[in-house]
Amino acid sequence: DAEITQSPRHKITETGRQVTLACHQTWNHNNMFWYRQDLGHGLRLIHYSYGVQDTNKGEVSDGYSVSRSNTEDLPLTLESAASSQTSVYFCASSDQFFDTQYFGPGTRLTVL
Amino acid sequence: GQQLNQSPQSMFIQEGEDVSMNCTSSSIFNTWLWYKQDPGEGPVLLIALYKAGELTSNGRLTAQFGITRKDSFLNISASIPSDVGIYFCAGQPYGQNFVFGPGTRLSVLP
Numbered sequence: 536d537a538e539i540t541q542s543p544r545h546k547i548t549e550t551g552r553q554v555t556l557a558c559h560q561t562w563n564h565n566n567m568f569w570y571r572q573d574l575g576h577g578l579r580l581i582h583y584s585y586g587v588q589d590t591n592k593g594e595v596s597d598g599y600s601v602s603r604s605n606t607e608d609l610p611l612t613l614e615s616a617a618s619s620q621t622s623v624y625f626c627a628s629s630d631q632f633f634d635t636q637y638f639g640p641g642t643r644l645t646v647l
Numbered sequence: 648g649q650q651l652n653q654s655p656q657s658m659f660i661q662e663g664e665d666v667s668m669n670c671t672s673s674s675i676f677n678t679w680l681w682y683k684q685d686p687g688e689g690p691v692l693l694i695a696l697y698k699a700g701e702l703t704s705n706g707r708l709t710a711q712f713g714i715t716r717k718d719s720f721l722n723i724s725a726s727i728p729s730d731v732g733i734y735f736c737a738g739q740p741y742g743q744n745f746v747f748g749p750g751t752r753l754s755v756l757p
Contacts, residue, residue: 570747577651577735577747578690593744625689635680636737636745638689 558626651748670736
């Protein structure tokens with residue numbers, strides 16, 4: 536069955552370190568998204584991609600970057616982790632722009 | 648940016664009761680989605696709505712796309728313990744990405 540996976544599921548890191556969170560989908564979806572989820576907030580869009588080599592900034596993109604070298608993967612990189620980036624990160628994908636998004640299981644990141 | 652309001656923020660109900668929650672926006676949306684999130688998991692799609700006035704069911708769940716296109720409603724009938732979780736709405740303005748509400752946390756008491 537097609538699915539979307541994230542790794543690691545849990546990560547603890549130190550302030551200033553570079554961290555990369557992986558997202559892999561086997562739906563063959565064109566669109567992929569990264570969100571962060573914090574208490575009291577809905578899911579907030581960090582970056583998104585509508586296809587290979589395409590990346591776009593979302594609502595809360597500062598301190599994050601993504602690259603899309605193939606259809607299946609959209610890794611999220613925190614260039615220099617900050618305590619404010621402690622959060623749960625979700626990756627999602629959709630086939631067409633107006634289509635529903637399917638979410639991965641999430642990565643809980645703690646920055647000490 | 649766009650914002651969605653969900654009401655109520657949290658609710659405690661008895662098993663067997665019906666549940667109603669809603670999502671409102673100041674902007675018009677073309678698509679409404681309802682998701683459920685269990686602890687430690689990603690959101691799972693429950694219902695998708697694409698047309699104003701549309702009423703769609705998925706088992707005990709029924710959702711409606713408001714006529715004004717600025718709101719949506721989710722009802723759960725005869726609640727059971729596994730309904731516990733956080734329910735999120737998401738709306739998509741024309742030509743823009745989805746916006747997510749802050750969620751309604753549902754607790755079901757036996």
